[in-house]
Amino acid sequence: MSGAGHALMVGATGMLAPAARELAGRGWRVSVLARRASAFASHEPVSGYDCDYYDEASFRAALARAVARDGPVGLAVAWFHDVKLAAARRLAEAVGEPGAPGRYIQVLGSAVADPARPDRLATAAAVAEGLDGRLLRQVVLGFRVEDGCARWNTNAEISAGVLAAIESDAPLATVGVTSPWSMRPGG
Numbered sequence: 001m002s003g004a005g006h007a008l009m010v011g012a013t014g015m016l017a018p019a020a021r022e023l024a025g026r027g028w029r030v031s032v033l034a035r036r037a038s039a040f041a042s043h044e045p046v047s048g049y050d051c052d053y054y055d056e057a058s059f060r061a062a063l064a065r066a067v068a069r070d071g072p073v074g075l076a077v078a079w080f081h082d083v084k085l086a087a088a089r090r091l092a093e094a095v096g097e098p099g100a101p102g103r104y105i106q107v108l109g110s111a112v113a114d115p116a117r118p119d120r121l122a123t124a125a126a127v128a129e130g131l132d133g134r135l136l137r138q139v140v141l142g143f144r145v146e147d148g149c150a151r152w153n154t155n156a157e158i159s160a161g162v163l164a165a166i167e168s169d170a171p172l173a174t175v176g177v178t179s180p181w182s183m184r185p186g187g
């Protein structure tokens with residue numbers, strides 16, 4: 001997965017920070033969109049664009065600036081608290097270019113794996129509906145079970161798992177486990 005283009009990340013000032021660093025180290029031109037992106041970029045090998053993804057205009061403007069500087073988005077890594085946000089769709093639309101579809105790595109919380117809500121993964125996938133069907137890769141953040149005790153993934157585990165999912169290019173990957181669902185921390 002050596003870098004060959006522009007990777008744009010949402011959530012990279014948080015749990016995906018190690019992944020942003022790693023992608024930059026592999027040669028990707030990494031853009032980070034977040035409210036504190038420029039502060040983050042002041043000490044990381046990435047370009048930062050301050051925006052609020054609940055404000056579509058703000059997000060659109062940041063996206064446009066990133067594309068103007070580093071070209072079409074070949075790889076988007078997206079952690080949105082709400083997958084139905086207009087900003088998530090705007091990002092999916094910005095991925096790829098004619099002849100090179102690009103990939104949208106949709107990072108999802110464990111709630112999408114709730115066996116009582118089998119609709120949630122498909123609902124999340126709607127972000128890429130009508131776009132090239134090969135774009136979307138979903139990564140579900142699960143939990144870990146150690147010595148009979150469950151805990152959430154650490155940020156390092158989340159970033160490593162997302163990078164592994166990018167590498168494998170599987171349509172659906174899980175970081176940790178989501179079963180037995182009854183062991184989900186706090187569940």
Ligand SMILES: NC(=O)c1ccc[n+]([C@@H]2O[C@H](COP(=O)([O-])OP(=O)(O)OC[C@H]3O[C@@H](n4cnc5c(N)ncnc54)[C@H](OP(=O)(O)O)[C@@H]3O)[C@@H](O)[C@H]2O)c1
Pocket residue numbers: 010011012013014015016033034035036037051052053054079081108109110141142143152153154155
């Ligand atoms: N199943 C799991 O293992 C799992 C799932 C979810 C969370 N977690 C854990 O819970 C911790 C906290 O989760 P978290 O959701 O707060 O994730 P986080 O990745 O630590 O922080 C949220 C990320 O989204 C960005 N963001 C948030 N609101 C934004 C907005 N309105 N506009 C633009 N960017 C925005 C933040 O950047 P700015 O603040 O700079 O805007 C930051 O990069 C994580 O660090 C992780 O360890 C675990």
